[in-house]
Amino acid sequence: MTPTEIPLQGEELMTIREMCDAFQVTPRTLRFYEAKELLHPIRQGSRRLFTRRDRARLKLILRGKRFGFSLEDIRQTLDLYDREGSNLQQLLRTYDIACARLGTMEAQRDELTEAIGDLKHELDQMAARIASIRKAAE
Amino acid sequence: MTPTEIPLQGEELMTIREMCDAFQVTPRTLRFYEAKELLHPIRQGSRRLFTRRDRARLKLILRGKRFGFSLEDIRQTLDLYDREGSNLQQLLRTYDIACARLGTMEAQRDELTEAIGDLKHELDQMAARIASIRKAAE
DNA sequence: CGTTACAGTGACGTGCACGTCAATTGATCT
DNA sequence: AGATCAATTGACGTGCACGTCACTGTAACG
Structure with missing residues (x-):
């Protein structure tokens, strides 16, 4: 074996x-x-x-x-996650950076939500066009 | 002037x-x-x-x-938006593509929401550590 | 009418995120 | 021991998304 x-x-x-x-x-x-x-x-x-x-x-x-x-962005974000034995100064700086990062991510989520809404709107219009074409063809 | x-x-x-x-x-x-x-x-x-x-x-x-x-992805998505006088066949295909695109975007939003949750959790932990360090320093 | 000053067109260069290939080095099977 | 196979390292290649440079054209200002 x-x-x-x-x-x-x-x-x-x-x-x-x-x-x-x-x-x-x-x-x-x-x-x-x-x-x-x-x-x-x-x-x-x-x-x-x-x-x-x-x-x-x-x-x-x-x-x-x-x-x-980018990988560089990601590296900096990663370093926020496993920083164990830092001192208070570094910890506060890290906290600030993480807050900022959180802000950009929430902004991105909001924008994504908006984009999804736009696309859904577009889908509705297309559905209507499809329906009307089908109706026109009896 | x-x-x-x-x-x-x-x-x-x-x-x-x-x-x-x-x-x-x-x-x-x-x-x-x-x-x-x-x-x-x-x-x-x-x-x-x-x-x-x-x-x-x-x-x-x-x-x-x-x-x-990518720009190529974007180009294909863009073409979904301003296709005016297509026939039913193309319209249906476009509709399917748009639905799929919508699915990936919603998946991405969900993942982003999860990532935001993770980061918030990390922030809470950091806040606790900061508080305990400050407390330890009287 | 000369001179800015911006717009256009190649053509080449650049940074990122890997892919690909060659040579080498152990680890494993027989 | 020999053969096989995965893993490592180094070097070079690649596709994307532009930046940069050199040159030309042209409209407008003084």
């Missing part, structure tokens, strides 16, 4: 391939993110091992990308 | 510079969008003149960009 352990969900560490399969990214992408200091996998020899923290960060990275943020 | 006219909001046609000032983009960007068939300004000689329709489209373009859509 192959002693290759089936990766359990609760396991602490994941290989690069397990990460790729879990998050639908390529190895190149993960290495690129490490080079950009978005991820900090530990090493066993030369191999990368991704921690639970890396997985949480990657989830946020991919989410941020879907919203159109 | 320079007779540089102050661009009125209700004017029919706008020059490239008026567009740039109104939308905070560069001339290069507008020419690029025209080359990509996102905008279709009319010409007076060689000069571009942007119509009300171009302004509406540009607004949607910039909005789409803020959501992270």
